[in-house]
Every structure is written in structure tokens, then in C-alpha cells.
Amino acid sequence: MRNRPLLRTSYNQELALLDTTSKKVAVGILLAVGAALPWLVEDQLLQLIGLACVTAIGAIGLNIVTGYAGQVSLGHAFFLAIGAYTAAAIAGDPDARTIGFGVQEILIWLPAAGLVAAVAGVLVAPLATRLRGLYLAIVTLGLVFIGGHVINEWSELTGGPGIGRQPPAPKLFGYDLNASDAFLTRDQKLYLLMLVLLVLAALAARNLARSRVGRAFTAIRDRDIAAGVMGVNLARYKTIAFGVSSFYAGCAGALLYVGVGYFDPTTFNLLLSVQYIAMVLIGGAGTVSGAILGAFLITLLPRLIREVPSFLPFISNSPAESPNAYQLETVLYGVLIIVFLIFEPRGLFGIWIRLRTYWKAWPFSY
Amino acid sequence: MKDFLESVLRGIGTGSVYALLGLGFVIIYKATRVISFAQPAFMLAGAVLVTYLAGPLGFFLALAASAVLTGGIALGVERLAVRPMIGRPVFTVAIITLGIDIAVRVVVNGAIGLDVRQVGDPWGLKVWKLPGGVQVEQRHVAMVLTTAVLIALLFVFFRYTRTGLAMRAASYDQEAALAQGVSVGSVFALSWALAGALAAVAGTYAAVGGSVSESLWLIALTALPVIILGGLDSLPGAVIGGLVVGTVQELTATYQGSVPWLGGNISVVTPYVVMFLVLLVRPYGLFGTREVERV
Numbered sequence: 166m167r168n169r170p171l172l173r174t175s176y177n178q179e180l181a182l183l184d185t186t187s188k189k190v191a192v193g194i195l196l197a198v199g200a201a202l203p204w205l206v207e208d209q210l211l212q213l214i215g216l217a218c219v220t221a222i223g224a225i226g227l228n229i230v231t232g233y234a235g236q237v238s239l240g241h242a243f244f245l246a247i248g249a250y251t252a253a254a255i256a257g258d259p260d261a262r263t264i265g266f267g268v269q270e271i272l273i274w275l276p277a278a279g280l281v282a283a284v285a286g287v288l289v290a291p292l293a294t295r296l297r298g299l300y301l302a303i304v305t306l307g308l309v310f311i312g313g314h315v316i317n318e319w320s321e322l323t324g325g326p327g328i329g330r331q332p333p334a335p336k337l338f339g340y341d342l343n344a345s346d347a348f349l350t351r352d353q354k355l356y357l358l359m360l361v362l363l364v365l366a367a368l369a370a371r372n373l374a375r376s377r378v379g380r381a382f383t384a385i386r387d388r389d390i391a392a393g394v395m396g397v398n399l400a401r402y403k404t405i406a407f408g409v410s411s412f413y414a415g416c417a418g419a420l421l422y423v424g425v426g427y428f429d430p431t432t433f434n435l436l437l438s439v440q441y442i443a444m445v446l447i448g449g450a451g452t453v454s455g456a457i458l459g460a461f462l463i464t465l466l467p468r469l470i471r472e473v474p475s476f477l478p479f480i481s482n483s484p485a486e487s488p489n490a491y492q493l494e495t496v497l498y499g500v501l502i503i504v505f506l507i508f509e510p511r512g513l514f515g516i517w518i519r520l521r522t523y524w525k526a527w528p529f530s531y
Numbered sequence: 532m533k534d535f536l537e538s539v540l541r542g543i544g545t546g547s548v549y550a551l552l553g554l555g556f557v558i559i560y561k562a563t564r565v566i567s568f569a570q571p572a573f574m575l576a577g578a579v580l581v582t583y584l585a586g587p588l589g590f591f592l593a594l595a596a597s598a599v600l601t602g603g604i605a606l607g608v609e610r611l612a613v614r615p616m617i618g619r620p621v622f623t624v625a626i627i628t629l630g631i632d633i634a635v636r637v638v639v640n641g642a643i644g645l646d647v648r649q650v651g652d653p654w655g656l657k658v659w660k661l662p663g664g665v666q667v668e669q670r671h672v673a674m675v676l677t678t679a680v681l682i683a684l685l686f687v688f689f690r691y692t693r694t695g696l697a698m699r700a701a702s703y704d705q706e707a708a709l710a711q712g713v714s715v716g717s718v719f720a721l722s723w724a725l726a727g728a729l730a731a732v733a734g735t736y737a738a739v740g741g742s743v744s745e746s747l748w749l750i751a752l753t754a755l756p757v758i759i760l761g762g763l764d765s766l767p768g769a770v771i772g773g774l775v776v777g778t779v780q781e782l783t784a785t786y787q788g789s790v791p792w793l794g795g796n797i798s799v800v801t802p803y804v805v806m807f808l809v810l811l812v813r814p815y816g817l818f819g820t821r822e823v824e825r826v
Binding site for chain 2: 237292295296297298299300302303304306307310311314315317318390435439442443446488492495496498499500501502503506507510
């Protein structure tokens with residue numbers, strides 16, 4: 166029996182979090198490598214991987230509303246901004262030029278950022294229950310513009326465009342995570358924090374997806390009228406989808422700039438939303454692992470592209486010349502989106518599935 | 532009163548540019564049920580082509596040439612990236628057009644470079660004085676006239692030509708049109724080409740009196756609230772929506788000084804605010820067709 170991975174003998178087995186032994190082993194190895202990484206990699210790269218972990222939290226959030234529930238949202242940057250500024254305001258220095266209340270405890274500002282963003286998501290949800298498909302996409306795009314205007318103008322909170330403000334400085338039970346000490350450097354601490362949060366976020370999303378709520382989301386995505394006829398309360402579940410997704414976005418926004426130490430209101434623009442959509446689609450819509458893969462790929466892409474000029478000398482590393490690595494990076498975003506959607510609509514996750522089925526039947530590839 | 536009239540005139544001028552852009556979106560939507568986010572890139576491409584061609588050809592010939600060339604680019608893009616996606620969910624195709632937009636825009640921005648590129652139009656910022664001291668900028672009159680001519684041509688095309696009839700048939704029911712011998716594929720291609728050409732004209736007029744820069748892109752995005760306002764599948768809706776949004780935007784720009792707490796650039800986001808208000812009352816825009824929902 167053990168050797169038949171697709172044989173299920175009970176419903177609980179079908180719904181299990183890690184349903185096969187190989188999945189358990191793979192996840193265990195990944196977690197072990199993730200936990201050991203601070204001692205294997207230099208700090209600069211570690212900071213980037215930490216950023217990828219936070220981005221992955223945001224991508225999982227967008228995946229809940231767009232991948233699982235099928236409600237296309239181009240407004241993710243708006244919710245990220247709400248989270249980022251809520252956290253920065255709560256944890257900010259009370260004596261500084263920008264609004265700040267000086268509560269640096271991460272257990273306070275992180276959930277608060279998520280909750281405020283979730284409230285905003287719930288407020289937007291009535292639009293989603295009235296509108297469908299592309300109408301909804303454009304309306305959420307409008308949110309990014311209106312939100313962008315507000316944060317650009319509200320310089321007491323945001324510092325104003327071009328000036329910006331500091332992100333929150335995390336402290337856990339009074340232990341300062343934002344400074345190096347005898348045991349760990351700052352980047353190692355922040356990375357471990359973000360890794361733990363990513364694991365928690367991924368677990369929560371996975372559990373949500375295999376619950377009653379998750380099945381309701383899938384029903385709405387596949388055909389919302391049919392779902393309504395079967396007794397799924399459309400308004401309620403769309404609101405839940407937007408609320409949960411915005412909670413994730415708020416938490417991700419709060420942590421996104423902790424590593425860099427500075428952020429500017431003009432960052433929260435349409436391009437940021439498009440990047441998150443790209444992560445979800447390139448990774449694989451409707452899967453948690455796909456969203457994480459996509460987030461890592463898109464976050465590490467600039468770093469990879471910076472290596473390109475050493476192979477292709479006609480591409481310059483200086484932004485003043487053309488073609489340069491920054492242009493190449495932007496073009497690659499576009500091209501990656503197009504290529505994935507045309508050739509592998511299930512994204513990186515789909516490639517993995519193909520590999521898996523190939524080796525499952527090997528050497529009989531038909 | 533003078534201020535008011537002048538802003539309304541300005542609004543109708545810029546509004547007609549929005550109307551042209553909106554028409555492009557609606558033509559593509561009617562044929563393929565997809566919103567093409569690639570329109571901003573075509574608009575920028577058209578304007579940049581004019582800046583290169585206006586020297587040797589003169590403004591009007593350059594405009595025509597750029598419209599044809601941009602239409603050609605749009606045609607190619609449709610063939611390469613959008614045609615393989617027939618039958619896939621519309622949202623997927625819309626995101627593909629976003630990818631196209633990002634990629635094409637980088638190339639076009641590279642072509643703009645660091646110079647100030649102008650479209651070489653004959654109007655610049657010259658004004659005509661109307662009785663009562665009201666000033667109207669010549670470029671806005673030119674925008675309105677061009678838009679009116681193009682709308683008339685489009686009307687004649689859709690109403691009286693065989694191809695126009697085929698396009699209308701394909702937008703009603705693709706299968707029935709196919710059964711009658713309409714080549715739906717070429718309808719798709721033609722609608723992308725038309726939309727690309729309209730975007731090129733709109734982009735050029737949007738750059739009249741200033742210079743071509745990356746920020747023209749934001750003007751193209753304003754066309755999105757315009758088409759949502761008018762209804763995604765209504766050509767008259769796009770025109771009316773464009774004029775309404777243009778006028779509201781210019782009026783806000785004139786009077787925003789009296790509400791300083793809203794911030795200095797509120798006129799840039801007014802189209803989105805108007806869109807929200809209209810959608811709360813009418814989810815399919817002012818003139819859009821209500822979708823019939825079946826399980």
C-alpha cells in the first residue's frame with residue numbers, strides 16, 4: 166500500500182497537509198536548508214532572500230484573492246502601502262518629522278498593519294461583489310492611483326515623494342532584531358524572522374485553501390453563478406477573500422522595507438501591483454508553493470540580471486547607456502509574463518507537475 | 532465665468548484625445564472581449580515615430596505614416612502574442628497585454644532617450660481670442676476636429692462597408708459570423724491595427740504643445756476610467772465618457788486651488804473618482820450592455 170502514492174483509503178488522507186512521504190521529506194529538507202542559510206550565505210545575499218520571503222507573503226495574499234477565489238485584483242500595491250504606513254506610524258520615532266507612536270514591539274505593529282489593511286480590503290469588497298472580471302481589474306487599478314495620490318500628498322505620514330521615511334524597527338519581547346549583537350548579525354536576525362513568518366503565512370494559507378472556505382473560493386473562481394446556485398454566499402466569501410488577501414498584503418507591506426531601512430511613497434505604484442500579478446502567474450495561480458516560487462524568482466531576477474553584462478558585453482551596467490541591465494530587467498518581466506502564459510499557463514508549478522509525471526511513468530513516457 | 536468657459540473648452544480638447552484612446556480600447560474589446568493594456572505602449576510608440584518622421588515628412592504626413600506603422604506593430608503583436616491565446620480566459624489575455632506593454636514601452640523609452648523630442652506640430656501653444664476675452668488654444672480645436680473626422684470615418688466604416696459589417700457581426704456572435712464566412716481571425720487583426728492607429732494619433736495629439744516623454748503613458752491609463760464610465764462595449768460611450776472625463780479633469784484643475792486639503796494634483800485622479808461614483812450606481816457603465824448571466 167505504501168508504494169502507491171495516489172491510493173487514498175480515507176477522506177482525511179485526501180485532505181492531509183502533506184499527503185505523501187516525499188512531500189514530507191522535501192518540505193523537511195527545505196526548512197532545514199532555510200534555517201541553516203544564515204551561516205552558509207553572506208549577509209548581503211541573505212538580506213535579498215529575506216526580502217524574497219516577505220514578498221512571498223504578499224504574493225500568497227494576492228494568490229488567495231486572484232488564484233483561489235478568481236477575483237482579479239490590480240490593487241495589491243494599495244494594500245501593501247496601507248500595511249507599510251500603518252506599521253511605520255505605530256513603530257515610528259515620536260520625535261521625528263513624520264507621524265510615529267514609538268511602539269516597536271513587532272507583535273503589536275505587524276498584526277495591526279495586517280488588520281488595518283484587511284479592513285480596507287473588506288471596505289473595497291462590496292465593489293467586487295457588484296463587478297466581475299475586467300471591470301473589477303480596472304477598478305482595483307483605480308485604487309492604486311487614488312491611494313498613490315493620498316500617500317504622495319500626506320507628507321506628515323509618508324515623508325512625501327523623494328524624501329520618504331523609515332520602516333518600522335522590529336523588537337520581539339524587547340529583544341532588538343534591528344541591530345547586530347554577539348550571536349547574530351542584523352541581517353541574520355531579520356532573515357530568520359522573515360523565514361518564520363513566511364512559514365506561518367504559507368501554512369495558514371494552505372490550511373485556508375483546504376477548508377470549507379477554500380472550497381467555496383474555488384467554486385466561485387470556476388463559475389460564480391453556479392457557486393451561488395449551490396448555496397455559496399457570494400458576497401460573504403468574496404469579502405472574506407479580499408479581507409484575508411489584504412491582511413497578508415498589509416503584513417508583507419509592513420516588513421517589505423525593514424531590511425532596506427527606507428521607503429518612499431512613489432514605490433507603491435501600478436508596476437508594483439503588476440509585479441505581484443506576475444509572481445502569482447509565473448509561479449502558478451491557485452497554489453501556495455507556486456506563489457512562493459514566483460516571488461523568489463521575481464525578487465532575485467534583478468540580482469541575476471546584474472550578472473548578465475559580464476556574459477553579454479553589449480549590455481551595459483550603467484543606467485545612462487542603452488541597452489542597459491535595468492532595461493533588460495523590465496523587458497524580461499514583460500517577456501516572462503507573456504511566455505509563461507502562452508506556453509505554461511500553470512506557471513513554474515506546472516513545470517514541476519510535468520517533471521513529476523514524467524518521472525513517475527519513467528521509462529514509459531507515454 | 533471666463534475661467535469656467537476656458538476650462539470647459541480645454542476639457543473638450545483633451546477629452547477628445549481620451550475619446551480616441553477609448554475608441555481603441557472599445558474596438559479591441561468588442562472584437563475579442565479583452566481589454567488591451569498594451570494601448571499605452573502603442574500610444575507612446577506612435578508619438579515617438581512622429582517625432583522621428585516629422586522632420587523629413589512634415590507633421591500631417593508623419594502623423595498618417597506613424598498611424599499606419601503603429602497599426603502594423605499592433606498587428607504583429609496580435610499575431611504573435613494574442614492569437615495563440617484564443618479560447619483562454621480573458622483575464623489571462625489581458626495580463627499578456629500588460630506584459631506586451633511593459634516590454635514595448637522599454638524599447639520606446641530607449642528610443643526617446645534623454646533628448647527633448649517634439650512632434651513638430653503647427654499649433655504649439657498659440658491661442659485664438661473669442662468674443663468676451665475667452666481664449667481657446669488652437670491645439671484643442673485641432674484635437675476636436677481630428678477626433679470628429681476620425682469618428683465620422685469610423686462610423687461610415689462600421690456602417691457601410693462589408694468589412695465593417697463583418698466586424699459588427701463577429702462582435703455579436705463569433706460562431707454565427709464564422710458560419711457566414713466571416714474570417715474572425717482577420718477581424719481580430721484588423722481591430723488591433725485600428726486600435727493601434729487610433730492610439731498613435733491620440734499619443735501625437737497628447738504631445739502637441741509639449742514634448743514626448745514616458746509620462747504620456749499616464750494619459751493612456753486615463754482612458755481606462757473613460758471606457759469603464761461609458762461602458763466597455765459602447766463606441767458612443769467611449770466618446771461621451773472621454774469628453775466628460777476631460778471636462779471634469781480640467782474643471783478640477785482650475786478650481787482645485789479652492790480646496791487645498793485635497794492636494795495639488797487631485798485633477799490627475801479625478802477620472803478614477805468619477806469612475807467609482809458611476810460604477811456604484813451603474814455596474815456596467817453608462818452605456819454598456821448588461822451581461823446576461825447563465826450557469
